[in-house]
Amino acid sequence: MRVTPLDSVGIYVPGGTASYPSSVLMNAIPAKVAGVQKVVMVTPPDAHLNPAILAAAKMAGVDEVFTIGGAQAIAALAYGTETIPAVSKIVGPGNIYVATAKREVFGQVGIDMLAGPSEILILADELANPAYLAADLLSQAEHDERARITLVTTSKSLIDATERALAEQISTLERKAICEVALQNGHFILAESVSDMFQIANEIAPEHLEIQMDNPLLYLPQIKNAGSIFLGKFSSEPLGDYIAGPNHVIPTAGTAKFSSPLGVDDFTKRSSFILYSKEALQNEATDVITLAHSEGLTAHARAIQIRLEEE
Structure with missing residues (x-):
């Protein structure tokens, strides 16, 4: 088997309600590690484009940057324009329009995945800290009004305490309005047993799964379906978003049942070869x-x- 890097890759970096230099790093670095020669970045135009976006692109070795967003950016990367080169594969998260456009151009180019709204599911026992749980739930709720926020536990008192902590913490957040809508669509699930907790988690197959339970490593073998797993009360999900190492481009909407986070392998291709005498x-x-x-x-x-x- 011969493994070679893709010739070119387009990375989509979301804009809109926030800017994400971390997405530049999470997409561009594995591409460059794989040996991709040309990495083209697109990001929605903004009168005040965050300098951190451009700094991250420079540091990660991005070759070209274009201020274009939405479905038209995906089309440009897939088919090329007078100024934007066509690429072999398009990666990176975006809104529903971006995801739909990626679905439409698949076949003309490769894509990483069809990413949906951010998700977090926390498995917690009665010893978990409600303030930690609330903080981590809000860290994903602030991404998007459609973010999927779930807590699963066998402790009713923990659910009550976490709800109080959420009410206290949300009032101090700049993106309070977004968080409030996301939490209205969230789920606090009271399971009958620890075994049921893990059955629920595996069925949902969340993007981010936290295990805030005593001796979390003991429970790791019970997880079959999750994009990224955070073990213990000090392994907060934002560590994975920014610096811990696992990529933050992760399968959502239950697709962790059959797919994996973005990595170096996604920027390579394999060719079999034979030589018979x-x-x-x-x-x-x-x-x-x-x-x-x-x-x-x-x-x-x-x-x-x-x-x-x-x-």
């Missing part, structure tokens, strides 16, 4: 010819047979 061909020719005839593909069989007839 005449002797090796003779050893396997009968099996190949038999299979070809069983499928009615006589030209396949003939391509092997003709080589056996040569002196």
